[in-house]
Amino acid sequence: TNKKDSILVTGGAGFIGSNFVLTWLKESGSPVINLDSLTYAGNRNNLKSLDRDPRHIFVHGDIADNALVGGLLREHRPKAIVHFAAESHVDRSIVGPDAFIQTNVFGTFSLLQTARAFYAELSEEEQETFRFLHVSTDEVYGSLGPDDPAFSEATAYAPNSPYAASKAASDHLVRAYFHTYGLPVLTTNCSNNYGPYQFPEKLIPLMILNSFEGKPLPVYGDGKNVRDWLFVEDHCSAIRAVLDRGRLGETYNIGGSSERTNIDVVTTICDLLDELAPSKTIGSRRNLISYVKDRPGHDRRYAIDARKIKQELGWEPAERFESGIRKTVEWYLAHQEWVENVRSGAYHRWIETNYAERVAQ
Ligand code: NAD
Numbered sequence: 001t002n003k004k005d006s007i008l009v010t011g012g013a014g015f016i017g018s019n020f021v022l023t024w025l026k027e028s029g030s031p032v033i034n035l036d037s038l039t040y041a042g043n044r045n046n047l048k049s050l051d052r053d054p055r056h057i058f059v060h061g062d063i064a065d066n067a068l069v070g071g072l073l074r075e076h077r078p079k080a081i082v083h084f085a086a087e088s089h090v091d092r093s094i095v096g097p098d099a100f101i102q103t104n105v106f107g108t109f110s111l112l113q114t115a116r117a118f119y120a121e122l123s124e125e126e127q128e129t130f131r132f133l134h135v136s137t138d139e140v141y142g143s144l145g146p147d148d149p150a151f152s153e154a155t156a157y158a159p160n161s162p163y164a165a166s167k168a169a170s171d172h173l174v175r176a177y178f179h180t181y182g183l184p185v186l187t188t189n190c191s192n193n194y195g196p197y198q199f200p201e202k203l204i205p206l207m208i209l210n211s212f213e214g215k216p217l218p219v220y221g222d223g224k225n226v227r228d229w230l231f232v233e234d235h236c237s238a239i240r241a242v243l244d245r246g247r248l249g250e251t252y253n254i255g256g257s258s259e260r261t262n263i264d265v266v267t268t269i270c271d272l273l274d275e276l277a278p279s280k281t282i283g284s285r286r287n288l289i290s291y292v293k294d295r296p297g298h299d300r301r302y303a304i305d306a307r308k309i310k311q312e313l314g315w316e317p318a319e320r321f322e323s324g325i326r327k328t329v330e331w332y333l334a335h336q337e338w339v340e341n342v343r344s345g346a347y348h349r350w351i352e353t354n355y356a357e358r359v360a361q
């Protein structure tokens with residue numbers, strides 16, 4: 001492989017990371033070193049199609065392991081680090097924030113330290129092209145009212161969950177490494193993703209699988225919270241655009257201008273399941289909807305103003321919500337083996353405890 005062209009991806013066995021690795025190898029062809037500690041959310045099956053692809057080098061390890069990461073950087077000399085690794089589920093951050101501080105804050109700090117030391121050893125020519133791209137979220141901006149303008153890159157940070165606070169902290173560290181040490185960083189803040197390989201603790205895959213099986217569909221609060229949905233491959237193309245043409249030290253908001261209330265998303269999924277997997281015993285899936293106790297600190301609305309990345313970098317999403325959600329439902333129905341594999345005993349314990357606590361309000 002051409003070492004010079006490789007990139008180091010962290011968290012590449014997770015939902016967005018694996019979609020990124022798969023599309024990167026299709027679009028660019030240059031090698032990927034994929035560092036992932038394989039938490040409950042990391043799944044090597046997401047990358048099964050790459051088992052015999054010499055351009056994909058999987059490394060099982062933690063981003064906070066400086067010796068391991070430093071060794072990988074010096075061995076492969078990647079032209080970029082694309083940092084996805086994180087704890088990503090808001091409900092889990094409410095029950096147990098520790099892992100979020102460890103990976104999202106301390107882990108990102110460790111990775112920055114290792115990257116900074118490596119960057120200092122590069123030739124001037126290599127320094128020119130090196131990039132550290134930090135993948136973050138719109139949740140750092142907090143919550144919008146119904147008439148507020150969408151989040152722009154200038155919106156003040158106001159994180160409301162331990163998850164959002166840990167991501168906000170990591171964004172600030174990344175920013176500081178640019179201004180203080182001159183590390184060539186880029187940050188992206190993206191809205192809610194959906195699509196293949198998403199772990200079924202998140203709203204969309206959870207609702208698809210529960211409605212397929214005729215189980216209750218737990219909608220938090222009044223179901224009127226709004227999220228701005230983006231198909232995962234559009235997030236990946238945006239990251240490639242920022243990596244390729246983004247201005248150093250800048251942040252780019254990414255979103256699909258697809259605001260939907262949760263209840264809208266859930267009824268859409270119900271109707272798609274009724275159409276694609278009709279069942280006489282289950283009947284109309286909308287009857288499975290069950291309003292449950294709200295998430296504490298539940299942000300009311302997220303919306304992304306993506307004008308900067310569109311105007312500066314010419315990025316546009318390719319998928320609309322209606323076609324993307326249909327593709328996603330079809331993908332889950334066609335990948336029962338993947339589904340069975342990710343739903344271990346630990347999965348059932350999390351989903352059942354979370355549900356039981358919410359209905360016992
Ligand atoms: P995910 O939970 O599906 O995947 C996270 C991956 O990181 C897993 O493979 C896990 O094993 C790995 N990981 C966790 N801790 C690690 C550590 N200490 N060292 C190495 N690897 C570790 O998450 P996702 O939904 O794919 O999100 C990826 C990134 O994108 C995160 O940084 C998240 O904050 C961000 N993001 C997600 C969304 C979304 O809607 N899912 C939206 C915007 C931004």
Ligand code: TDX
Binds near residue numbers: 090219225226
């Ligand atoms: O069972 C559920 N019922 C329900 O009503 C679940 C799991 C969620 N919800 C609601 C809560 C939210 O309003 O649906 C909405 C979406 O919930 P999640 O899928 O948990 O996503 P969210 O909290 O919006 O965060 C996501 O988007 C931003 C990702 O998990 C983050 O990693 C990303 O940064």
